[in-house]
Amino acid sequence: MDRRSFLKASTLGAGATALAAPAYAQGNRTLTLVTTWGRGNAGVHDVAQRCADRITAMSDGTLSIDLKAAGELVGAFEVFDAVTAGQADMYHGADYYFVGQHPGYAYFSSTPFGMTAQEQANWYYHAGGAELHDELGQIFGLKSFLAGNSGVQAGGWFAREIETPEDFQGLKFRMPGLGGQALGKMGASVQNLPGPEVYQALSSGAIEGTEWIGPWADEKMGFQEITKIYYTAGFHEPGTGNSLAVNREVFESLNPAQQTIIETAAGDAHAWNLAQFLTENGKALTRLQGEGVELRTFPDPVWDAMGAAAAEVTADNMSDDLFARIHESAMESMVASSAWLSRSEGVYRAQRDRVIG
Structure with a gap:
């Protein structure tokens, strides 16, 4: 076949394909969104509700x-299982809760000694993270988007002060994700409790820290009513993203405008939620100190032990090809972002604090 005949045949084929347009569901639809958050959990429930409200508003009620x-x-x-099975249409939550499904999900929430919120956004939107999130979601029939971030998370509340790595031996502590696995390697008895159950567990002594x-x-949550020892920087979640995940068949049944609305609502929620947490945390910290909360930082030997444990957890999962690709992509982007941020914003902030106090 000569080039002209080939182009003609291709054009006819394309025209035939164009006639077979995708069949999108018609009319107004109600989609069920389930979350990993208790109703009223500060920040995390708020951002799930914002996603829901923005999708409804931007679609003019068609969704x-x-x-x-x-x-x-x-x-x-x-x-996760409810959405993959079609019992619900979408979920909002922290994907590190689902590392049992695939350890790669941790990178779309947070990993120990991993990315800050800004570094995660850089990777996700501009260095391949979103594409890897989508590749992972295809395995489970999900279409996922980042939809919230709480920034650097605190090291947590403890019944007693942590002075050495050995103080974690046998400690009953609530921590999810790969961070929890790392703490387990340090000898802690790690619990992965959902938010609504944490206060009671800490209050009753079922856990000794969270x-x-x-x-x-x-x-x-009221943890300051139970203990006054608070570590303000943790190794486990330096910038915790949350996700909005849609059952893939449901997502593909939506028209392109509706699909774009969901993606846009997720992106809006991501930026809005990070600003929310960073605005409120400083004010809350002052109030906690006023209630007698004692602020602590882990000693360097504890940080070193945490780093060694985190590296061991990463190594345990590197035999999985997709995990390895996600890890290497995230770390390459993190190093590149940090190289600039540490020399620009990092230097500026140190000098600002020195000059103006």
């Missing part, structure tokens, strides 16, 4: 989102 908090339809840790998010969300 209505019915938000079900943890326990209202399924349990906090059951949302991390949650940061000063504002922690204050709302």
Whole structure:
């Protein structure tokens, strides 16, 4: 076949294909959104609700989102299976809760000694992170988007001060994700409890310490009523992203405008939520100090032990090809971003604090 005949045949084929347009569901639809958050959990429930409200508003009501908090339809840790099975249409949550499905999910939430919120955004939107999130989601029939970030999380609340790495031996502590696995390698008895159960577990002594998010969300949970020892910087979650994940068949049944609305609402929620946490944390920290909370930082030997444990957890998962590709992509982007941020914003902030106090 000569080039002209080939082009003609291709054009006819393309025309025939164009006639077979995708069949999108018609009319107004209500989609069920389940979350890993208790209703009213500061910041995290807020951002899930913002996603729901923005999708409804931007679609002019053609998509209505019915938000079900943890326990209202399924349990906090059951949302992943509910959406993949079609019991619900979408979930909002921290993807590190689902490292049992695939350890690569941690990178779309947070990993120990990993990316800050800004570094994660750089990777996700401009260095291949979103594409890897989509590749991972295809395995489970999901279409996922970053949709929130709480920034650097606190090291947590402890019944006693942590002075050496050995103080973690046998410590009953709540921590999810790869950070929890690392703490387990340091000898802790790690619990992965959903938010609504944490206060009671700490109050009853079922756990001896917990991390949650940061000063504002922690204050709302009331942990300061139980213990006054608070470590303000943790190794486990330097910039914790949350995700909005849609059942892939449901997503593909939406028209392109509706799909774009969901993606846009997720991006809006991501920026809005990070600003929310960073605005509220400083004010809450001052209030906590006023209630007698003692602020602590881990000693360097503890940080070193945490780093060694985190490296061991990463190595344990590197035999999985997709995990390895996600890890290497994230770390390459993090190093590149940090090289500039540390020499620009890092230097500026140190000098600003020195000059103006």
